[in-house]
Amino acid sequence: MGYRLSKIYTRTGDQGETGLGDGRRVPKDHPRIEAIGEVDSLNSQLGLLLAGLSEAGLDELSEVLGPCQHRLFDLGGELAMPSYQALNQAEVERLEAAIDLWNEELGPLKNFILPSGSALVAQAHVCRSQARSAERRCQQLNALEPLAGVGLAYINRLSDLLFVAARIIGRRQGLAEVLWQAATKP
Template sequence: MVVLNKIYTRTGDKGDTALGNGDRVAKHSLRVTAYGTTDELNSHLGVARLHAEGDFNAQLSMIQNDLFDLGADLCRPDMEKDAESEYPPLRATMAQVERLEAEIDAMNKDIAPLRSFILPGGSALAAHLHICRTVSRRAERCAVELAEIESVNPAVIKYLNRLSDWFFVAARAANDNGETDVLWVPGANR
C-alpha cells in the first residue's frame, strides 16, 4: 500500500531521484525518461477518457492501470535480483500484451482495410488516441534505448509496441469504425 502524506521531500532538488530499489540516478537518465514518458502517456490517456464511454472507457481504464504497472517495472532495474527479493517487484507480463492483441483483433474485425494513410483527427476521442499512439511510440523508443545498456523486462517493450497499435485501431474505431477517418491526400497542397 502506498501512503503519500507529504508530497515534497526536497531530495531531488539537486537533479537526482530515487528508483524503486533505492538507487539514486540523474533525473535525465534513460530509465527515468522511459518511465516518465510512460507517465506522460497515462496523463494523455486520462484526457482521452473524457470522451470515451462504456466498454471502451473500461478498456482505457485497464490500460491506465497497466501503464502504472509498466512504470513500476521500469523504475526497478535489477530484474536478476527479483527471485531473491523479499517483496518481488511488480513486472509487466505477456498476459497484458496478449489482452491488447485480443482487443485489437476484436476492434479491427469491423473496420475496413486502409487504402490510404490517415491523418490524426476525426472525433475528439480519435484525435486524443492518436496523441496517445505517438507518445506510446516515444515511450517504446525510450525503453528500447534503455534496454541497450541496462536490464529491461522484454514484456514492457512488447506491451508499448502493441499499445501503439491498439491506439491506432481504437482511433479508427472511434471514427465510426474508420468511416470518418481523415484521409491523407498526397501532394494535395502543392
C-alpha cells in the first residue's frame, strides 16, 4: 500500500474548514466533525486503557477490546465518507457476546458503582463516558444527516462493553467495587 500521508500540514484548514472524504468542505465545528472528533478521542483513551491492560498482564481483556480501536477507526471513516460502510452487524454481535460472557462471571449489579478502585478501572470508565459522548455527537449528526449502517448501534454497545470491562478489570485485580453512597438527608 502506498503512503497515506505524504505531508502532515496542508494549510487548507487555516480558515476554519476541513475536508471530508467525499470532497466536501465543512466548518470545523460541523456536527460531522464533532462526531469524528469524539470518536477519535475515544480511540485515544481506549489506547491508554489497552496499554495499561498490557502492562497489567490482562491480555484476555485486550483481546476483546483491542479490535475496537480498529472498528472505531472504521466508524471515523464512515463519518468522514458518508457513502462508505465498513462496520457490520457481526461487530455489534461480537460486543454483545463479550458483554454476556463477562456479565455471567460478574453477576447482577446491586447498586450504582463509582469509576474508582484502580487506575485501570477508572480508565475503563473514562472510555465508557467518552463512548457515551461520541454516541451523543453521532446522534446529533444523525438528526441532521441520517447515518446509514450499524455505527450508532456499535458505539452504544461499545459503551456497554466498557462498563462491564471496568467491572471485570476490578474483579481480575481482586478489588471490591466502590459503591455509591447517597448523601445523608438533612
